[in-house]
Amino acid sequence: MRNLQLSLWLVLWSSVVAFGQTDREQMRKGNQLYKAGDYPSSLEAYKKAVEINPNNRQALFNQGDAAYKNEKYADAAAHFEEVANASNDPDMKAKAYHNQGNALLQAKEFEKSIEAFKKSLRISPGDAHTRYNLSYAKKKLKEKQQNQQEQDQKDQNQQEQDQKDQNQQEQNQKDQNQQEQDQKGQNQQGQDQDQKDQNQQEQDQKDQNQQEQDQKDQNQQEQDQKDQNQQGQDQKDQNQQEKGQQAQNQQEQEPRTLSRQNAERLLNALKELENAEQQNRKKRRHKHGTVTKDKDW
Secondary structure, eight states: OOOOOOOOOOOOSOOSSOOOHHHHHHHHHHHHHHHTTOHHHHHHHHHHHHHHOTTOHHHHHHHHHHHHHTTOHHHHHHHHHHHHHHOOOHHHHHHHHHHHHHHHHHTTOHHHHHHHHHHHHHHOTTOHHHHHHHHHHHHHHHHHHHHHHHHHHHHHHHHHHHHHHHHHHHHHHHHHHHHHHHHHHHHHHHHHHHHHHHHHHHHHHHHHHHHHHHHHHHHHHHHHHHHHHHHHHHHHHHHHHHHHHHHHHHHHHSOSOOOHHHHHHHHHHHHHHHHHHHHHHHHHHHHHTOOOOOOOO
């Protein structure tokens, strides 16, 4: 493949325009420094020449060359475009566009570079170097576009993957949060059940204690009622005994000769007393669990 021809046109001839002595000295100095490879110093010399005489197209042209050599491609392209726009010399104009195309090509401004080479070829169609550089610029533009498409696709794929990863992370976090929430709910349910069981146990114990207390109270009431009944019976028996005793005492105090009515009354009192005593004995025997045969009178 043929190598890219990025040679620059440099104006080293004597100008047909009369410049001041200082202009010409700075131009001569810049050319010498450029040939010696001291591009930074040559750039300063050409710049001074242009400052002295802004209409010095040759100095401005060479300033563009020196800027190119110093890899200041944007500045170089601007200088060449200024020369091309201001110059009426077709040869200088074609060379300025050619050099501008090279500067833009180095700056990877392929679209602008192609346009600059086309402008040069419109003026000088037979320039093989310019035509080759135009072909090369088109090739680089195509590669750039392809690379850009590939990069765009890559970026898109990366964005989609990043979005997918982000969605997965969010889903994982959501699932984790749900699991933690479910576990928390289970723990809470377990705690609630434990508390419920404990409350039930306490209630059962309380109910049992209440039942025992109620049974105890009932037993006490029954015992109290039984004791009260026994006291009533004992009082009744005592009263009966006292009545019998009074009757007996009265019998003893009365004369031995009783009327039939008094005798019957006394006999009935004695029988009632005897019956009461028999009943008491039966109750006592029943209470102590012994049974004895009653006496026959």
